[in-house]
Amino acid sequence: xxxxxxxxxxxxxxxxxxxxxxxxxxxxxxxxxxxxxxxxxxxxxxxxxxxxxxxxxxxxxxxxxxxxxxxxxxxxxxxxxxxxxxxxxxxxxxxxxxxxxxxxxxxxxxxxxxxxxxxxxxxxxxxxxxxxxxxxxxxxxxxxxxxxxxxxxxxxxxxxxxxxxxxxxxxxxxxxxxxxxxxxxxxxxxxxxxxxxxxxxxxxxxxxxxxxxxxxxxxxxxxxxxxxxxxxxxxxxxxxxxxxxxxxxxxxxxxxxxxxxxxxxxxxxxxxxxxxxxxxxxxxxxxxxxxxxxxxxxxxxxxxxxxxxxxxxxxxxxxxxxxxxxxxxxxxxxxxxxxxxxxxxxxxxxxxxxxxxx
Amino acid sequence: xxxxxxxxxxxxxxxxxxxxxxxxxxxxxxxxxxxxxxxxxxxxxxxxxxxxxxxxxxxxxxxxxxxxxxxxxxxxxxxxxxxxxxxxxxxxxxxxxxxxxxxxxxxxxxxxxxxxxxxxxxxxxxxxxxxxxxxxxxxxxxxxxxxxxxxxxxxxxx
Ligand code: SF4
Ligand code: SF4
Numbered sequence: 001x002x003x004x005x006x007x008x009x010x011x012x013x014x015x016x017x018x019x020x021x022x023x024x025x026x027x028x029x030x031x032x033x034x035x036x037x038x039x040x041x042x043x044x045x046x047x048x049x050x051x052x053x054x055x056x057x058x059x060x061x062x063x064x065x066x067x068x069x070x071x072x073x074x075x076x077x078x079x080x081x082x083x084x085x086x087x088x089x090x091x092x093x094x095x096x097x098x099x100x101x102x103x104x105x106x107x108x109x110x111x112x113x114x115x116x117x118x119x120x121x122x123x124x125x126x127x128x129x130x131x132x133x134x135x136x137x138x139x140x141x142x143x144x145x146x147x148x149x150x151x152x153x154x155x156x157x158x159x160x161x162x163x164x165x166x167x168x169x170x171x172x173x174x175x176x177x178x179x180x181x182x183x184x185x186x187x188x189x190x191x192x193x194x195x196x197x198x199x200x201x202x203x204x205x206x207x208x209x210x211x212x213x214x215x216x217x218x219x220x221x222x223x224x225x226x227x228x229x230x231x232x233x234x235x236x237x238x239x240x241x242x243x244x245x246x247x248x249x250x251x252x253x254x255x256x257x258x259x260x261x262x263x264x265x266x267x268x269x270x271x272x273x274x275x276x277x278x279x280x281x282x283x284x285x286x287x288x289x290x291x292x293x294x295x296x297x298x299x300x301x302x303x304x305x306x307x308x309x310x311x312x313x314x315x316x317x318x319x320x321x322x323x324x325x326x327x328x329x330x331x332x333x334x335x336x337x338x339x340x341x342x343x344x345x346x347x348x349x350x351x352x353x354x355x356x357x358x
Numbered sequence: 359x360x361x362x363x364x365x366x367x368x369x370x371x372x373x374x375x376x377x378x379x380x381x382x383x384x385x386x387x388x389x390x391x392x393x394x395x396x397x398x399x400x401x402x403x404x405x406x407x408x409x410x411x412x413x414x415x416x417x418x419x420x421x422x423x424x425x426x427x428x429x430x431x432x433x434x435x436x437x438x439x440x441x442x443x444x445x446x447x448x449x450x451x452x453x454x455x456x457x458x459x460x461x462x463x464x465x466x467x468x469x470x471x472x473x474x475x476x477x478x479x480x481x482x483x484x485x486x487x488x489x490x491x492x493x494x495x496x497x498x499x500x501x502x503x504x505x506x507x508x509x510x511x512x513x514x515x516x
Pocket of ligand 2 (some may be wrong): 409425426428429430431432433443478479480481482483484
């Protein structure tokens with residue numbers, strides 16, 4: 001069985017042997033950049049298609065079914081169309097900020113990829129503060145959104161950006177508290193340590209009720225952070241045309257669109273790492289035989305399987321719930337999610353001190 | 359807001375959200391519920407909903423007789439002047455003059471398929487049909503005469 005780890009090691013040793021030293025490092029970095037960009041492109045195409053199909057079935061429709069077999073080439077055709085379109089910069093816009101914003105949002109998304117473990121020993125950068133790094137870099141994207149809204153010289157964009165700012169800043173809190181709740185159990189911020197601590201069972205099973213509550217709160221908060229329905233006030237097609245990216249067209253719009261889906265992937269990957277054990281196969285306590293069978297499934301499949309399961313959950317949210325009003329949105333965060341998650345954190349601390357988990 | 363109320367709110371919210379998710383989840387796992395009609399690919403087997411309305415038609419029986427007395431109730435009921443009833447006076451065998459339908463003019467391009475005319479008609483002379491392929495090159499063709507040439511009022515209908 002070829003694992004991602006083996007491929008990585010082979011490439012690494014080949015580069016060391018033939019180029020050596022610093023140059024090998026540079027080559028590796030370039031290779032990584034290409035890999036991340038490819039991953040983004042593939043994820044974008046796949047997730048947009050998936051969303052359109054899922055939404056269609058949930059609304060008892062068929063969805064795209066004309067371009068390619070069963071509509072599989074629809075998103076590629078859309079991408080081609082977007083690439084051929086002109087990227088307009090409106091008159092009176094702040095040209096520099098306007099053109100910078102889409103790249104900013106992509107860079108934020110790309111940076112988050114660094115500490116995420118895609119498979120066993122397959123990670124770009126293993127830092128000991130991985131989770132903290134993810135949550136801090138993720139909040140850069142709000143700057144890009146504010147930038148886009150402000151520089152567009154359009155009141156809808158500005159309103160959308162302001163809503164988005166208020167929303168992301170509020171929900172970051174409960175997402176952060178949910179993450180801390182899990183950190184109490186693992187005792188480490190490093191992604192690798194967190195995954196390793198789930199060797200005898202995922203935290204969502206081991207952590208009892210507090211872990212489940214934290215999971216629910218985390219999923220709600222990240223749905224809000226990624227600006228997706230039912231929290232898509234920043235875009236709110238029916239009120240603000242398209243919110244902060246109203247004025248964007250062509251590839252610049254595509255970058256925003258892509259960033260939305262990449263962010264969904266990232267938050268689901270983080271949720272998978274924290275609650276479902278990342279690439280760790282399903283292990284139950286010390287059932288050696290069972291655990292051994294589970295180990296035969298490659299770790300990358302576990303990781304992507306869990307992540308896509310969670311993405312499915314978020315899509316399910318989107319196509320079921322109606323959009324909240326801005327006051328309801330802030331009420332939900334400050335009156336419900338935040339107090340509940342703080343209490344939950346206290347509960348988790350008690351559980352951790354008394355060692356009630358396995 | 360009391361604590362009890364607060365907790366109740368949270369549980370009610372979760373319950374109603376789960377209810378919604380059950381509906382969409384059911385559709386997700388039962389793709390045979392999909393109701394999309396792939397027109398025009400399935401022109402032959404197209405199934406329209408019962409309540410679908412495409413145009414107003416007048417019913418004629420095999421003797422080329424209809425039930426329209428020319429009372430103009432449908433014309434009055436129509437909210438946007440789609441129907442124009444042109445009447446004439448027939449001489450009955452008894453030698454009396456009697457109002458009857460000459461031409462039932464129907465402007466399809468103005469019709470909103472609201473069904474009010476059908477409901478207004480006291481004799482059930484007109485109904486809604488399901489044909490929807492109405493595109494033509496000249497809008498004059500959309501002005502139709504609903505009573506067939508040579509048709510007359512069925513005997514016994516007042
Ligand atoms: S369906 Fe409505 S709009 Fe059409 S002719 Fe009848 S009353 Fe008028
Ligand atoms: S169609 Fe019915 S309502 Fe209209 S004129 Fe004839 S009988 Fe009267």
